[in-house]
Amino acid sequence: MLSLSRITATLFATFALSTGAAHAAPIEVTASFSILGDMVREVGGDRVNVQTLVGPDEDTHGFQPRPSDSRRIGSAQLVVANGLGFDDWMIRLARSGGYTRPVVIASTGIDTLAKGAGDHDHDHDHDHGTGEGIDPHAWQDVGNALRYVNNIAAALIDADPAGADEYRANAERYSGQLKALDAEIHKALGSLPRERRKVVTSHAAFGYFAHAYNVEFLSPVGVSNNAEPTAKGVAQLIRQLRKEKVAAIFVENISDPRLSERISAESGAVMGGMLYSDALSTTAGPAPTYIAMMRHNLHTLMAALTSAPPAR
Ligand SMILES: [Zn+2]
Known part of the structure; x- marks a missing residue:
């Protein structure tokens, strides 16, 4: 026999479906690390549910995925990585976990720097995996973060076309904040x-x-x-x-x-x-x-x- 609460839940579920996209289940997104996860949340808003595999205060370079990470990534509708050799394990994990869409590389299109390019010492050895000689920490330039935001917005629109207007609006608002931040950093350090x-x-x-x-x-x-x-x-x-x-x-x-x-x-x-x-x-x-x-x-x-x- 159905309980009253069960019937009520069923009614609500039916109602939610009939009211359309705004009440659709969120898109499940898995991002490799916390900084990227935050950017996806800003662009995705209420339409996404974001998980990150490497959490706050954790080191992505030496990250060892757990079996549970493979299961989590397999159920994702969108997987986002930094690229540039920073989180190659994420791309391998997505494949082995059964994720079939392309992994979104958030840094696509940035002007890369060689390792040690902004550093005084050119022969330090900082192993970041397979990103041969390329410095992967591109997000440390807010100008690059704007590129990340565009790439994330394009990927979300592709995965969830019904949310296109919302993603564009979120990306525009967030990009405005990033441009102000970039100017603030230039001004302060320039002084x-x-x-x-x-x-x-x-x-x-x-x-x-x-x-x-x-x-x-x-x-x-x-x-x-x-x-x-x-x-x-x-x-x-x-x-x-x-x-x-x-x-x-x-x-x-x-x-x-x-x-x-x-x-x-x-x-x-x-x-x-x-x-x-x-x-x-x-x-x-x-x-x-x-x-x-x-x-x-x-x-x-x-x-x-x-x-x-x-x-x-
Ligand atoms: Zn690093």
Whole structure:
């Protein structure tokens, strides 16, 4: 016998179907990492349900998919990856999980930079998988994020044509916010004298930021999130820091802070705080969205670079 609540649920379901697209089930989207997931949510709005495989404060480079990730990706209607060798495992996982549509590569069409292009040291070894020699951290230039948004909107329209107007409107609104953010970063960093625009980070993730906003990032030779720096590399970096009068050293949310702390102690350059490179913070942290992340990084950089004395 059907219970009253069951009948009511059935009636509601029928009603929802008859009222059309606005009440349709959301499109299931799986994105590789948190920054991309946020962009898809902005463009997709209520029409999408977004899951990310690599969560806040987690490292995408060394990510090991679990069997449950394969099942999750197999039931997705749209799979979005960064590309450029950053998340190749996502493309393999989509295939093995039974996803049959093309994987959307959000970075398609950007002007790529070589690894280390925005970095002072050109021979560091930062392994990002198969993206031979290309720096994958393209989202660190807000100009590139605009391209990501266009690619995501086109993919959503393709997967869900009934939502085209909504996706276009969301993309336009979000792009407006991104353009304002880009201008804000240019203006703030542009106000610093040239010799103040030098910082140290622990993994070489800011090449696009450096290139777009004219800031120089140095990182320890041979350092990636999976490698121990050599004593020689650290000593060389400290000499360079002093010579170039670098003002501040920053840690990243996905990296071990101990190396940065050691370099700071030995060089006298101050610890400038935490930058978010490859992952958002949780909602309780200062960088729960892409826009909040870029703004947090800007404010953290500005606070240190406008006040810190250079390395001695
Ligand atoms: Zn990285």
